[in-house]
Amino acid sequence: MATLSYGMIAVIVIFVIILLWGISTYNNLILLRERYNNGFSQIDVQLKRRYDLIPNLVETAKAYMKHENETLEAVIAARNSAYAAEQKVVGDPTDPAAMQALVSAESQLGGVLGRLMAVAESYPDLKANENMLALQEELTSTENKVSFARQAFNDTVTQFNTRREQFPAVMIAGMLGFKKAELFELTNEEERQAPAVKF
Amino acid sequence: MDFFSRQDVARRKTKWLVFYFILSVVVMILMIYAGAIVIHSFRNKVPLQKWHPDIFFAVTIGTLLVIILGSLYKVLALRDGGKVIAVMLGGQRINPATSIFVEQQLLNIVEEMALASGIPVPPVYLMKNEDGINAFAAGYLFDDAAIGVSHGALEYLNRDELQGIIAHEFSHILNGDMRLNIRLIGLLHGILLIAMIGYFTLRIVGFSSRGSSRNKKGSGGVIIVVLAIAFLLLVIGSIGQFFARLIKAAVSRQREFLADASAVQFTRNPDGIAGALKKIGGITQQSFLNSPEAETVSHMFFACGLKKLSFSGFATHPPLKARIQRIDKHFDGKFPKLQKAKKHSSQQPQKSKKSTSIPPILPGAAALPGFPNSIPLDPLLVVAAVGAPTAQHMDYAKRLLASLPHELRQATHDMFSARAVVFALLLDTDDSIRRAQIALIEASEGEPTMKETSRLFDLVQAQPTEYRLPLIQMVQTSLLSMTLPQFEQFRKTVNCIVKADQQLGMFEFVVQRSLILQLDRHFEKRRPPKVNYVAVQGIAKQAGELLSILVHAGHQDGQEAQTAFAQALSPLKLQPTVPLTPRKECSLSLLKDSLDVFVKSSPAIKKRLLGAAVVAVTTDGKVTVSEAELLRAIADSLDCPLPPIVPGVTSKK
Numbered sequence: 001m002a003t004l005s006y007g008m009i010a011v012i013v014i015f016v017i018i019l020l021w022g023i024s025t026y027n028n029l030i031l032l033r034e035r036y037n038n039g040f041s042q043i044d045v046q047l048k049r050r051y052d053l054i055p056n057l058v059e060t061a062k063a064y065m066k067h068e069n070e071t072l073e074a075v076i077a078a079r080n081s082a083y084a085a086e087q088k089v090v091g092d093p094t095d096p097a098a099m100q101a102l103v104s105a106e107s108q109l110g111g112v113l114g115r116l117m118a119v120a121e122s123y124p125d126l127k128a129n130e131n132m133l134a135l136q137e138e139l140t141s142t143e144n145k146v147s148f149a150r151q152a153f154n155d156t157v158t159q160f161n162t163r164r165e166q167f168p169a170v171m172i173a174g175m176l177g178f179k180k181a182e183l184f185e186l187t188n189e190e191e192r193q194a195p196a197v198k199f
Numbered sequence: 200m201d202f203f204s205r206q207d208v209a210r211r212k213t214k215w216l217v218f219y220f221i222l223s224v225v226v227m228i229l230m231i232y233a234g235a236i237v238i239h240s241f242r243n244k245v246p247l248q249k250w251h252p253d254i255f256f257a258v259t260i261g262t263l264l265v266i267i268l269g270s271l272y273k274v275l276a277l278r279d280g281g282k283v284i285a286v287m288l289g290g291q292r293i294n295p296a297t298s299i300f301v302e303q304q305l306l307n308i309v310e311e312m313a314l315a316s317g318i319p320v321p322p323v324y325l326m327k328n329e330d331g332i333n334a335f336a337a338g339y340l341f342d343d344a345a346i347g348v349s350h351g352a353l354e355y356l357n358r359d360e361l362q363g364i365i366a367h368e369f370s371h372i373l374n375g376d377m378r379l380n381i382r383l384i385g386l387l388h389g390i391l392l393i394a395m396i397g398y399f400t401l402r403i404v405g406f407s408s409r410g411s412s413r414n415k416k417g418s419g420g421v422i423i424v425v426l427a428i429a430f431l432l433l434v435i436g437s438i439g440q441f442f443a444r445l446i447k448a449a450v451s452r453q454r455e456f457l458a459d460a461s462a463v464q465f466t467r468n469p470d471g472i473a474g475a476l477k478k479i480g481g482i483t484q485q486s487f488l489n490s491p492e493a494e495t496v497s498h499m500f501f502a503c504g505l506k507k508l509s510f511s512g513f514a515t516h517p518p519l520k521a522r523i524q525r526i527d528k529h530f531d532g533k534f535p536k537l538q539k540a541k542k543h544s545s546q547q548p549q550k551s552k553k554s555t556s557i558p559p560i561l562p563g564a565a566a567l568p569g570f571p572n573s574i575p576l577d578p579l580l581v582v583a584a585v586g587a588p589t590a591q592h593m594d595y596a597k598r599l600l601a602s603l604p605h606e607l608r609q610a611t612h613d614m615f616s617a618r619a620v621v622f623a624l625l626l627d628t629d630d631s632i633r634r635a636q637i638a639l640i641e642a643s644e645g646e647p648t649m650k651e652t653s654r655l656f657d658l659v660q661a662q663p664t665e666y667r668l669p670l671i672q673m674v675q676t677s678l679l680s681m682t683l684p685q686f687e688q689f690r691k692t693v694n695c696i697v698k699a700d701q702q703l704g705m706f707e708f709v710v711q712r713s714l715i716l717q718l719d720r721h722f723e724k725r726r727p728p729k730v731n732y733v734a735v736q737g738i739a740k741q742a743g744e745l746l747s748i749l750v751h752a753g754h755q756d757g758q759e760a761q762t763a764f765a766q767a768l769s770p771l772k773l774q775p776t777v778p779l780t781p782r783k784e785c786s787l788s789l790l791k792d793s794l795d796v797f798v799k800s801s802p803a804i805k806k807r808l809l810g811a812a813v814v815a816v817t818t819d820g821k822v823t824v825s826e827a828e829l830l831r832a833i834a835d836s837l838d839c840p841l842p843p844i845v846p847g848v849t850s851k852k
Binding site for chain 2: 013019027037039044045048147148
């Protein structure tokens with residue numbers, strides 16, 4: 001009986017340790033996932049602000065750039081598709097496909113915005129417009145906030161992915177429904193320069 | 200009863216809790232042992248014998264191991280502060296820069312209360328899947344607290360009612376209930392684990408033995424024994440659970456009345472919290488929670504979170520009717536029937552956003568009339584207000600927030616700009632030093648941050664100096680969203696800026712002592728210090744130094760300083776008295792050293808020290824802004840939430 005009892009204790013203790021490990025891994029992953037969700041909400045607020053600013057910017061530019069309708073429409077189209085992609089990510093920030101779509105839409109938007117700014121260079125009246133200057137300033141500061149928040153978001157995503165793929169955790173992460181998270185990385189060179197455009 | 204004695208009470212309660220807990224563990228061990236010897240005699244067909252040393256030790260060691268492992272694990276997991284619990288319950292952090300009207304309103308309420316009670320603004324979590332009206336506060340200390348609010352609460356309650364609920368939660372934070380709550384969860388988890396093991400073993404063994412019932416006969420006996428033991432564990436674990444829930448409920452219930460009463464005192468508006476309680480009674484979902492984790496933390500909530508209660512001994516909250524009647528004597532027990540309020544349908548936000556998010560901007564430095572550079576006040580009231588802010592502090596916080604320029608307030612809500620706010624506050628007024636500091640910021644944080652800092656510097660400069668402390672409290676919640684590398688960079692930059700002028704100013708000291716220390720705790724999970732000193736005599740030297748620094752900060756004249764020092768020293772009743780440290784030897788590093796000692800003292804000592812500190816700065820009847828900042832730094836170091844020093848509060852004696 002004694003041997004059985006000690007055996008039982010050993011079994012129970014091992015069982016408890018496995019159980020606790022499982023729960024702790026699960027909770028840890030949940031916490032990390034919440035952290036990158038929160039990271040995305042930091043970006044989200046600024047992106048929304050930016051999507052609100054762009055139509056105003058285009059409206060202001062329209063009055064001066066009579067012959068650049070094509071560029072202006074491209075900006076609006078890119079803004080709308082980026083907005084739609086962003087809505088999808090807000091619905092489920094853990095969905096990698098939605099995040100990829102947003103990243104590419106954002107890169108495109110950055111590209112056309114950069115082009116608009118380049119074209120605007122040749123309209124001195126527009127450059128001097130106070131409204132335009134204020135919008136520009138606001139856009140730049142929003143871009144700065146986005147890039148800081150994006151850095152934080154990517155840090156937290158990397159942390160989550162690393163934790164997810166570490167040895168014992170990797171065995172249950174998939175089972176518990178933790179998908180690999182996607183980075184918010186804008187690789188497009190044109191886009192990177194977009195916020196730097198100055199009058 | 201003041202803040203310090205409530206802290207003591209919370210600590211004593213923990214001791215009782217541990218006693219009850221040990222008692223139930225002992226009872227459980229004895230019960231398992233009794234079950235085990237019955238199984239033993241039954242299986243080996245020997246007559247029942249009372250004493251089996253080997254079984255007894257096996258049972259004791261096994262049970263203790265499980266409970267200790269389980270409790271330890273849970274307490275460690277919860278040590279990370281309130282956010283862990285918030286996330287466990289399905290909460291999502293509300294972004295400080297949110298554009299949704301009701302969320303903004305909620306954050307405004309929380310911000311006002313945090314400023315009024317002198318604690319950093321806690322992050323707020325929204326439990327999106329909870330349609331009942333409920334809320335909770337969780338955390339280990341003031342600086343890692345989190346507040347959670349259910350979706351239903353935002354949906355149904357108006358501003359006053361929401362404020363009542365939040366005030367109730369704040370009083371839990373200030374009364375030291377949160378730490379007790381977390382310990383409660385931890386201890387009970389160990390007991391829960393015993394029942395869980397029984398349950399899982401029963402499931403697993405029962406399931407696999409059915410599949411292999413044609414196995415060799417020998418294993419059959421073992422399986423029966425294992426099943427019997429598992430069943431035993433399940434039954435006894437459940438009984439243990441039963442008592443554990445009784446303890447938890449009993450501890451929790453008495454504190455709810457206290458928190459309700461403090462909330463009324465705090466907001467001076469009994470209709471707010473009473474209205475919220477009535478609405479809970481009026482909706483079908485009441486305050487019930489859907490989260491499977493709700494049971495574990497049911498005692499942390501504003502109102503009862505569990506739908507099925509077999510009997511009232513389990514209730515973690517007093518009945519709604521009784522709670523309302525304590526606040527509103529005329530309540531007849533009839534709850535209003537409520538329809539889902541269409542409070543934040545999609546069109547509302549834009550409309551009301553303008554009216555609430557842009558506060559009326561009062562003209563510049565004269566924003567708070569009668570707010571001169573020094574404030575007359577009563578030392579007794581200052582100490583009494585620690586952890587128990589009054590409606591006056593609320594009014595003050597409200598006015599302060601309303602007069603803060605919208606742009607500046609917005610900057611505190613975004614982590615990029617919040618950093619810049621801190622940098623801007625630290626910039627020197629001397630042009631050449633400031634230029635060097637700005638260059639430093641550009642070098643370490645980049646051009647965008649540098650530009651934001653310069654922009655905010657002009658805004659910050661235009662504000663009265665009283666705004667510096669509240670701003671520091673406000674940025675903290677945004678800064679928590681940084682990642683560790685970003686925070687490390689931030690801390691490095693702050694250090695560089697502080698060192699740029701070759702001397703440590705009072706405000707710089709406050710930033711390092713309050714903000715950076717608290718962020719450090721968050722990012723590096725540093726634990727609060729243990730109590731080492733329970734007698735003032737042991738730290739007499741440091742007390743003398745601390746008071747000398749305060750006295751010199753407010754008095755130029757040597758004779759005046761001597762008198763003030765003697766007055767400040769008298770409530771400490773030191774024998775023999777310590778001498779006044781000469782002005783030359785008083786430095787902020789000396790202050791830092793003495794504070795490091797006081798952190799480790801008991802609440803009773805902290806109270807006397809803080810009292811003496813207040814006397815030291817008030818003997819001349821005036822408190823300058825830098826004295827107030829120094830007091831705050833001291834209070835923060837001692838983990839005492841010191842409400843803002845409000846002009847014109849005089850003793851009613």
